[in-house]
C-alpha cells in the first residue's frame with residue numbers, strides 16, 4: 676500500500692487563463708497570473724493498493740459516481756504511467772470551501788491530488804514538474820503549487836508549460852480578496868466547456884488574445900512597483916474582457932447573474948468614495964473584490980449595505996503545497 680497526503684489552496688487569477696492551445700496537454704493560449712489564497716483549500720489523501728479493482732473517489736466523505744470519478748481516474752492514469760505503477764487508488768478529498776458557494780475548487784483539488792500522488796509514489800518531483808503534473812489535471816491547478824503571486828508560463832509543450840512564483844518582496848501580504856457569494860440556481864457552463872466554445876466561435880476572442888500579454892506585463896510592473904490601483908485596474912479590465920468574449924460565443928453565454936452586476940456596480944460606487952477596490956470574476960456568478968488589507972473592514976462595511984454578511988468571505992494571500 677502506497678499512501679500520500681497533501682494540502683493545496685485555491686488561487687484566483689488576476690490575469691485570466693481563458694482558452695487552450697492544446698486540450699489534451701492543457702496548454703493555454705496565453706500566460707496567466709494569480710494570487711494563491713489562504714481561505715479556501717483542499718486536503719487530499721491517495722492510497723494505491725493491490726486490493727483495489729478500480730479507482731474510488733470520496734469527496735467530503737461522499738462516494739462519487741462514475742461521472743464524478745472520470746476526471747480523477749484519467750489523472751491517475753497519467754500518474755500510473757509516469758510511475759510505471761499498475762495499482763488502482765482510493766482518493767479522499769476534503770474541500771474547505773463554503774459548500775453553498777459553489778466555489779470552483781478544481782484548482783486546489785487537482786493540485787492537492789498531484790502532490791499526494793507525488794508523495795505516495797515517491798516521484799520526488801520538483802515544484803516545476805509538480806506544477807506540470809497538476810496542469811494535466813486542471814490548468815489553474817498548476818498555479819496552486821506556489822504561494823502568493825504566480826505566473827503560468829503557457830509554453831508550447833508539456834515540458835515548457837508550468838507555473839512559477841512572481842517576485843514580489845511579500846507585497847501580497849498587504850492585499851486581500853473579499854468574495855461576494857452570489858447564490859445562483861443556473862447551472863454554469865463549466866470553465867472547460869466555456870473556454871472551448873469561446874475559442875472556437877467568439878468574434879471577440881482574437882481581441883482577448885491580442886491584449887492579454889500586455890495586461891500581464893503591466894500587472895508584473897505594478898506588482899514590482901507595489902502600485903495597487905494600477906494592479907487593480909488591470910485586473911478588473913482583464914476580467915471584463917474575458918467575460919466579454921462569452922457574449923459573442925455561438926451560442927452566447929454569460930457567467931453573470933443580476934446580482935453579479937449589482938456586486939460589480941457596488942464595487943465601482945465604493946471605489947468612487949476613495950476606497951481602492953476592484954472586482955474580478957471567473958466561471959460562475961461570484962464576484963471577488965481585490966483590495967488592500969488596511970481597507971478590508973471599511974470595504975466589508977460598505978458591501979454589507981448591498982449584501983448579507985454571510986455572503987461575504989475575506990481571504991488573504993495563502994501558501995503553496997504542503998504535505999500532511
Ligand SMILES: O=C(O)C[C@@](O)(CF)CCOP(=O)(O)OP(=O)(O)O
Pocket residue numbers: 687688690691692693701707781812813814815816866867956957958959
Ligand atoms: O483561473 C483562471 O485563470 C480563469 C478561470 O478560472 C476563468 F474561469 C478558468 C479556469 O479554468 P480551469 O478550471 O483551470 O480549466 P481546465 O484547465 O479546463 O480544468
